[in-house]
Amino acid sequence: MSRKIAGLDIGSHSVKVVLARARLGKVDLLQFYEKPIANNNIQEVIRALFREKGLHPDIIVSSVSGNEASVHYLQIPFSDENKISQVIPYEVESIVPFPLEEMVIDQFVLSRGNGTPANNGSSVCVGLIRKSTLQHYINTLKGVHIDPKIIELESLALY
Numbered sequence: 717m718s719r720k721i722a723g724l725d726i727g728s729h730s731v732k733v734v735l736a737r738a739r740l741g742k743v744d745l746l747q748f749y750e751k752p753i754a755n756n757n758i759q760e761v762i763r764a765l766f767r768e769k770g771l772h773p774d775i776i777v778s779s780v781s782g783n784e785a786s787v788h789y790l791q792i793p794f795s796d797e798n799k800i801s802q803v804i805p806y807e808v809e810s811i812v813p814f815p816l817e818e819m820v821i822d823q824f825v826l827s828r829g830n831g832t833p834a835n836n837g838s839s840v841c842v843g844l845i846r847k848s849t850l851q852h853y854i855n856t857l858k859g860v861h862i863d864p865k866i867i868e869l870e871s872l873a874l875y
Contacts, residue, residue: 720746722773724762724864726856727781729753731761733771762860776862779870780853785845786812787872793837795828800840808842819844843869 718739725732735747751765765771790807792800804823805816812819826839850867857864 719774720772721775721777722771724776724778724857724862725870726758726762726778726853727753731758731765733765733769735771735773758856759859762857762862766860776864777866777868778853778857778862778864779868780845780850782870784849784853785843785869787869788842788844789826790840790842791837792840795825795838797825800825800838804840804842808844812844814846818846818848820847820850841872843872845869 718737721736721738721743723734723736730750730752733747733749734745735749737744737746747769749765749769749771751761753761788808788811790804792803792807794800800823804821808821809816821842821844823840823842826841828838853867
């Protein structure tokens with residue numbers, strides 16, 4: 717069974733959509749569309765782009781601009797996933813200019829130590845965004861009846 721996937725990027729000057737088809741573990745790129753943002757009406761541009769191109773994807777994936785988020789790479793002295801999740805807020809608290817209660821924090825392990833004393837820790841990528849910024853982005857998409865399955869940080873979308 718194949719599924720049409722739309723990747724949606726809301727840039728500062730235009731809205732871009734890449735349409736792909738996923739089937740049998742393979743992804744084929746089908747089309748790329750771009751429409752300039754006129755009069756700062758992002759919702760109207762998205763609506764017009766989907767209408768003019770007849771886009772009806774099964775899944776929509778979108779990204780938030782790197783200007784709206786913060787990404788940090790940390791060395792954590794252990795490799796257990798649960799322990800990593802517990803310490804991340806404390807590790808980023810001093811480098812984030814907002815209260816952690818106002819932030820959405822996510823992380824993924826880039827590499828994990830093998831348990832030897834010299835290499836017992838993990839390299840972790842941490843992404844942060846203000847809740848209000850993410851909510852505004854979600855509301856913009858909801859305003860044009862788009863419910864993305866995934867919202868990525870633009871700078872981490874290829875990970």
